[in-house]
Amino acid sequence: MNKETLPLAQSRNNPYKQTRLKTFLVAFIGGALLYHCFTRPSVLLGSYSSDSFIGKSDDLCAQSTPLFPTVHGTLWEKLQAGFKEQEFQNKTVEWLAGAVKVPTEMFDDMGPVGEDPRWENREAFHDYLVEAFPLIHSSELITLQKVNTYGLLYTWKGSNETLEPIIMAAHQDVVPVNPTTISSWTHPPYSGYFDGERIWGRGTNDDKSGLIGIFTAVETLLSNSFTPARTIVFSFGFDEEGGGIQGAGELGKTLLDVYGEDSFAFIIDEGGGFTEQFGSQFATPGIAEKGSLTVQLDIATPGGHSSVPPDHTSIGILSRLLVEFENNPFDSALSRTSPLYAQLVCFSTHASTLPPSISKLIHRSLSSEKALADLEKALFDKGSFGDSIGMSRLWKSMSGTTQAIDVINGGVKSNALPEQAFAVINHRIGIDSSSSAVESRDTSLLLPLAQEFNLTFTAFGELISDPSSNSSAGKLSLDYLPTRRPLEPAPVTPLDSNAFGLLAGTIRSTFDTHRRLDRSSTEKNEVFVAPGMPTGNTDTRFYWKLSKNIFRYKHHHSKSSAHTVDEFIELDSYLEMIRFYMTLILNSDEARDI
Ligand SMILES: *[C@@H]1O[C@H](CO)[C@@H](O)[C@H](O)[C@H]1NC(C)=O
Ligand SMILES: *[C@@H]1O[C@H](CO)[C@@H](O)[C@H](O)[C@H]1NC(C)=O
Ligand SMILES: *[C@@H]1O[C@H](CO)[C@@H](O)[C@H](O)[C@H]1NC(C)=O
Ligand SMILES: *[C@@H]1O[C@H](CO)[C@@H](O)[C@H](O)[C@H]1NC(C)=O
Ligand SMILES: [Zn+2]
Secondary structure, eight states: OOGGGSOOOSSOOOHHHHHHHHHHHHHHTTOOOGGGTTSSHHHHTTOOOOOTTSSOGGGTTOOOOOOOOSTTHHHHHHHHHHTTOHHHHHHHHHHHHHHHTSOOBOOTTOOOTTTOGGGTHHHHHHHHHHHHOHHHHHOTTEEEEEETTTEEEEEEOOSOTTSOOEEEEEESOBOOOOGGGGGGOSSOTTSOOBOSSEEESTTTTTTHHHHHHHHHHHHHHHHTTOOOSSOEEEEEESOGGGTSTTTHHHHHHHHHHHHOTTOOSEEEEEEEEEEEETTEEEEOOBOOOOEEEEEEEEEEOOOOBTTSOOSSOHHHHHHHHHHHHHHSOOOBOOOTTSHHHHHHHHHHHHOTTSOHHHHHHHHHHTTOHHHHHHHHHHHHHHTTTTOOHHHHHHHHHHTBOEEEEEEEEEOOOTTBOOSEEEEEEEEEEOTTOOHHHHHHHHHHHHHHHHHHTTEEEEETTEEEEOOSSSOOOEEEEEEEOTTOOOBOOOOOOOSSSHHHHHHHHHHHHHHHHHHHHHSOOOSOOOEEEOOBOOSSOOGGGGOGGGOSOEEEEEEEETTSOOSSTTOEEEHHHHHHHHHHHHHHHHHHHHOSOO
């Protein structure tokens, strides 16, 4: 490979970090803290007053320099050449297809490991890994510990113990294929069929491409005699699609026992990829996750014959309470401190076809409350920039706490008064709120109605109100759904760390290399990195204590399908993902500032 064709940057620079210094200077001379909107938002925002920086927007959403390995530069170049080899490409297809053929389905109602036989296919998956990746399983530097039978914890021991290890995570399980949809698949869901362009089947996208992509990178590095300086831990849960409690839940505890709090330089798990937005490519690593709280409302009233009914049956009362919920949605607000706002600022700075009026509105919103309100209205009411209705709902939902009444049940017979009725409400908690805030809000929302209907009201185990007379017409209880523990919003990953700079630099070098070297493409070889926030949760919910730097990112076109019929991944996109994992391993290995 010709060195001249490669921009081998010698140093990493994380502009998010650099601007921190500038900020103080800027603040000092009375300027605005604008371009800093997503570094340390809570500290930095709120004090700016002028809009003097809006014109000089170069620093808004500044980008890391593409980062290429240098210590491992020769090895890295050799590996890039390998991507063009037919044999290597065939091997990557084979590795992924073999993994897809083991249907590690995850069902919602699975019992404990050891009791429910539906877990046992994970064993076959483990056997497959051993057979497919002989170097990983025979290396003296790599150990495998099985946690809670099926959780896979591989440790690739680095030579330098003073370097903080990293975690590369993925999950073994897949969402089930609904048997009635099998005939709608272009190629059978567990075939791993390769049509010359795409690899088909459940898990090709979510998340066997992640797990096998990581192992393809590792096996290839081993075949090139690479030995790491920095320890790498591979943590592969087996029930992510069902909440991850038995898999990542146990893996997280083991890791905490062995390594302690804040002991990893960073953690990378599945999450946002890259996609075209307004004419430019944006990669959006998830740096935050909403929480969740699922509550059950129970009404109990005296039963009896329906020929002599009270004014309100338990079903009638429950209905009234539910109407109260829907009449009082949570406030959603576009906040300057949210990752989504930072993403908008990145669009306004780097998206080539974003309408100028919107771009200006975003810039003005940095300092003007009125513009911020107008921007919020544009996003929440019209679905961003004239987009579909789905987009407006997405923006609104991601900008606050939500509620959805998902289950209702009551009554057993057409001529008997219902003694019981219940409903289940699912909340997703906004990143600046908490489960206790949502609990108090639900409780205070129901209190006046509990009093009006003379109900004895208990919320989360505490007696809230009891009618003083003997006229209690029944009981109202508000409580957690027993099977769903509340989940707080995740700690927000900082953007001004060297680890984030390393991630962003690696994303940019991978994107560029993939297009320049192998496709001789004339398209613009640039991707912009903007913070993102996935709509759901990942296994990282069990890893919060292990590192402040948690990245939910998978280097792929996020448009490829998942969880539905006809899941597939393009070979080209998959190769780029593997290239990313290799480069990330090498960049992290030689970094001395993370
Ligand atoms: C790669 O696979 C194709 C079929 O998909 C085959 O025709 C070709 O010979 C293989 N090449 C190598 C080098 O294995
Ligand atoms: C609640 O109790 C009060 C006092 O006993 C009574 O006047 C009122 O009608 C009751 N409300 C309902 C909805 O039953
Ligand atoms: C409430 O009921 C109890 C027992 O049924 C009775 O002893 C008491 O006097 C009643 N109180 C009122 C205020 O009616
Ligand atoms: C191990 O890493 C530390 C921290 O970067 C460095 O100071 C030290 O020189 C390294 N040791 C070796 C043997 O490379
Ligand atoms: Zn997944």
